[in-house]
Amino acid sequence: MQTMKATVFHGPNDIRLEELPRPRAGTGEAVIRITLTTICGTDLHILRGEYPVKPGLVIGHEPVGVIEELGEGVTGYKVGDRVLVGAITPCGQCRACLSGQWAQCGHGEGIEAVGGWRFGNTINGAQAEYLLVPNAQANLAKIPDQLTDEQVVLLADIASTGFSGAESANIRIGDTGRFCSGTDWLVRNGGRKVDGRFLHHRRGKRSCSDGNVEANGRGRCARSNRRRCRCQNKEAHQRRRRRGDRSARTSGDF
Amino acid sequence: MAIEALGLQETFENCLRSLRPGGTLSSLGVYSGKLQVPYDAFAAGIGDYKIVTTLCPGGKERMRRLMLMVQAKRFDPMPLLTHSFKLDQIVEAYDLFGSRRDGVLKVAIRP
Numbered sequence: 001m002q003t004m005k006a007t008v009f010h011g012p013n014d015i016r017l018e019e020l021p022r023p024r025a026g027t028g029e030a031v032i033r034i035t036l037t038t039i040c041g042t043d044l045h046i047l048r049g050e051y052p053v054k055p056g057l058v059i060g061h062e063p064v065g066v067i068e069e070l071g072e073g074v075t076g077y078k079v080g081d082r083v084l085v086g087a088i089t090p091c092g093q094c095r096a097c098l099s100g101q102w103a104q105c106g107h108g109e110g111i112e113a114v115g116g117w118r119f120g121n122t123i124n125g126a127q128a129e130y131l132l133v134p135n136a137q138a139n140l141a142k143i144p145d146q147l148t149d150e151q152v153v154l155l156a157d158i159a160s161t162g163f164s165g166a167e168s169a170n171i172r173i174g175d176t177g178r179f180c181s182g183t184d185w186l187v188r189n190g191g192r193k194v195d196g197r198f199l200h201h202r203r204g205k206r207s208c209s210d211g212n213v214e215a216n217g218r219g220r221c222a223r224s225n226r227r228r229c230r231c232q233n234k235e236a237h238q239r240r241r242r243r244g245d246r247s248a249r250t251s252g253d254f
Numbered sequence: 255m256a257i258e259a260l261g262l263q264e265t266f267e268n269c270l271r272s273l274r275p276g277g278t279l280s281s282l283g284v285y286s287g288k289l290q291v292p293y294d295a296f297a298a299g300i301g302d303y304k305i306v307t308t309l310c311p312g313g314k315e316r317m318r319r320l321m322l323m324v325q326a327k328r329f330d331p332m333p334l335l336t337h338s339f340k341l342d343q344i345v346e347a348y349d350l351f352g353s354r355r356d357g358v359l360k361v362a363i364r365p
Contacts, residue, residue: 088312
């Protein structure tokens with residue numbers, strides 16, 4: 001039997017890299033050889049025992065890899081194709097999927113909250129050498145040759161989730177946005193930590209580095225009318241503080 | 255509009271308090287324990303607020319569209335990958351990521 005290395009959850013604060021049997025693709029499934037993955041804040045919740053999964057489960061849900069084996073009925077792909085698979089794996093057939101609710105898959109039944117999240121939750125996940133992809137026809141996304149693994153790995157979860165926050169809010173031109181989190185993902189030049197200050201939403205052109213921003217439709221800070229400003233205006237800070245509107249200086253996972 | 259992206263009482267409430275009447279709180283965070291909605295932050299229910307939540311849309315079409323955005327240089331997720339580990343070092347990677355040391359944002363894991 002062929003084996004693989006995989007990250008196995010055994011209990012709170014107990015994960016181990018272990019040898020497990022390599023998965024085989026059944027009907028409608030695929031096996032990919034993982035080339036790149038990452039760790040999510042949700043994995044930390046699992047590790048700390050804050051989100052329950054079964055001991056013995058391989059964790060991780062952000063896979064980039066190469067198709068190793070295709071099960072019966074999976075068409076349009078070949079072994080060796082580079083693929084990205086989303087963290088959430090909708091079946092593409094159930095009421096939720098066909099209603100456009102791509103994260104609430106009921107696996108052919110109805111609609112199930114968190115039902116679409118299977119990797120590293122209800123089935124073995126991506127922090128391993130090989131990964132079994134369910135409903136492969138709906139979930140294998142071929143990676144264009146121009147893109148590297150590194151450019152796409154964060155799309156599986158945090159980019160899809162982050163953009164979805166803006167989409168779900170139905171943001172329109174000229175709206176004002178605030179972003180409360182441990183990190184700044186949606187503004188341009190992502191990766192800069194902002195500690196939950198005010199920001200332009202993603203359709204704004206620039207974020208104001210102090211965050212005291214009213215989008216004015218031209219990508220400029222409404223207070224300073226600069227594209228990039230620091231808005232170090234004590235009065236404004238005090239005004240905000242009086243309103244009880246403190247910045248969400250949080251520490252958490254991202 | 256306010257986007258909540260952590261899953262804490264504090265971030266949720268700060269978002270709620272940022273809303274104009276009729277505004278939307280869009281929450282991505284995963285919560286644990288009790289989440290409370292103070293009546294003053296909620297304008298006692300007469301603020302026409304909308305609270306929506308999102309998990310993470312999946313599937314190959316969503317991924318295709320996201321990859322197109324990267325390809326078209328609409329956004330670049332690369333700066334978020336701050337550290338790199340072999341799969342063999344995964345326990346070490348969890349330790350770093352969990353402790354938020356060394357400016358870590360996301361870690362690349364390569365088998």
